[in-house]
Amino acid sequence: MTKKVLVVEDNELNLKLFCDLLRAHNFEAEPVRDGREAVERARRFQPDLVIMDIQMPHVSGLELIETLKADAELNAIPIMAVTAYAGKGDEGRIREAGAEAYVSKPISVLRFIDSVSQLV
Incomplete structure (x- = not known):
């Protein structure tokens, strides 16, 4: 069964990169551009993993993690x-x-995918 990953990232290039990498490794990726939508999208999507940027406008990634x-x-x-x-x-x-x-940016593709694989 395909694992689902919610990607919360406000930077369009990073969001596309992360989702493309995940899809290339047979994950179903759901992009979220605005952290204010993350909790509701997580409820609807029911992901196996959440990838979270920390510095975002409106709400910090730390706050979202705690929520x-x-x-x-x-x-x-x-x-x-x-x-x-x-x-x-x-x-x-x-x-x-x-x-x-x-995982710190700029990401290492191998470390990124390895970390994802260890968590799902």
């Missing part, structure tokens, strides 16, 4: 944070919010 992990219907879905927000201590804060994995 997803606090939701009884969605909290079992693993979350992979993908971000250029890679200062000292950032990975720790992202993991504390509830993300199971962290």
